[in-house]
Amino acid sequence: MKYGTSCGRKWPRSLGSRPAPPHRAGAELLSLPLASGPTPWTPLPLRAGAEPPSRPVVPATRAEVAMADPELQLVARRIRSFPNFPIPGVLFRDISPVLKDPTSFRASINLLANHLKKAHGGRIDYIAGLDSRGFLFGPSLAQELGLGCILIRKRGKLPGPTVCASYALEYGKGELEIQRDALEPGQKVVVVDDLLATGGTMCAACELLGQLRAEVLECVSLVELTSLKGREKLGAVPFFSLLQYE
Numbered sequence: 001m002k003y004g005t006s007c008g009r010k011w012p013r014s015l016g017s018r019p020a021p022p023h024r025a026g027a028e029l030l031s032l033p034l035a036s037g038p039t040p041w042t043p044l045p046l047r048a049g050a051e052p053p054s055r056p057v058v059p060a061t062r063a064e065v066a067m068a069d070p071e072l073q074l075v076a077r078r079i080r081s082f083p084n085f086p087i088p089g090v091l092f093r094d095i096s097p098v099l100k101d102p103t104s105f106r107a108s109i110n111l112l113a114n115h116l117k118k119a120h121g122g123r124i125d126y127i128a129g130l131d132s133r134g135f136l137f138g139p140s141l142a143q144e145l146g147l148g149c150i151l152i153r154k155r156g157k158l159p160g161p162t163v164c165a166s167y168a169l170e171y172g173k174g175e176l177e178i179q180r181d182a183l184e185p186g187q188k189v190v191v192v193d194d195l196l197a198t199g200g201t202m203c204a205a206c207e208l209l210g211q212l213r214a215e216v217l218e219c220v221s222l223v224e225l226t227s228l229k230g231r232e233k234l235g236a237v238p239f240f241s242l243l244q245y246e
Contacts, residue, residue: 071107076243078104079223093223093245095194099136109137111242112220113144116190119240120217125187126150130205131157131176133194137222141192150182150189152205163211167204176201178208185213195223196241199230206237 078097085092098104116124124147129138131153142149155164155175162177183189191205196219206216216237224230224241231239 069111071111072242074104074107075111075222079243093195093225095133095222098222105140108222108242109140109144112137112141112192112222112240115220115240116141116145116218119238120188120190123188124190124217126183126189128152128178128189128191128205128209130191130193130201134192137194138192150178152176152178152191152208163208165204165207165211167200169200174201174204176204176208178212180212183209183212183214186215188215188217190217191219193219193221195225196221196230196239197225197228199228199233202230202239203233206234 075098078095078101080094080097082092082094084090098108124145127138127142127145127147127149129135129149129151131151135151138151139149151158153176155177158177158179161180163180164175164177166173166175168174189209191202191209193202196202202219202221206219209216218238218240219234220240222242224239224244225246226244227246
């Protein structure tokens with residue numbers, strides 16, 4: 001490839017155009033187009049004698065930064081997708097491979113536990129697992145944090161006195177229960193489930209804990225389906241998920 005020169009620099013002649021001249025004091029704002037699509041940045045004026053940037057710097061998103069974590073990558077690689085299950089039009093996110101692989105499962109527990117330690121320190125009294133797949137993560141997470149785990153179950157599954165809360169389903173309603181003596185008033189709880197979709201079950205769990213006058217510090221899950229806006233249903237209760245999908 002042949003090269004030409006300008007201002008002591010070389011550029012390939014095959015590019016068909018010469019590089020822009022050095023920026024002069026008092027010149028207009030620099031505007032460099034991206035390769036394609038709209039420009040997602042605002043150019044700034046350059047100081048006299050400053051070199052123009054070769055390309056814009058676009059900040060990484062929170063999800064991109066998080067996915068740099070090797071443990072999170074380990075978990076993400078074990079999530080499978082099945083279209084049209086359980087009904088046509090639904091893309092099902094399957095966590096079974098995470099449970100099958102001990103390294104991935106351990107990574108998921110470590111990530112959730114580290115988040116809760118940073119967010120709440122030693123303020124948590126109990127982890128509450130939601131029926132049914134929340135039971136897969138709740139006890140292990142509680143063990144990692146040195147805490148006990150309580151169960152929030154579907155109606156009719158728990159013995160003794162219970163309190164109940166209902167939530168809407170596509171056809172009808174569902175009901176959750178917790179034993180009345182599971183918690184003392186004022187105790188602080190984190191609710192865990194495998195996935196947050198519409199948020200109905202998680203919201204009902206928070207209502208149950210409120211009936212016992214416990215304080216819900218946060219709700220957490222492995223997977224969140226963001227397009228269903230389940231976290232909005234939780235209102236002021238903080239929510240955290242490891243992986244987000246549309």
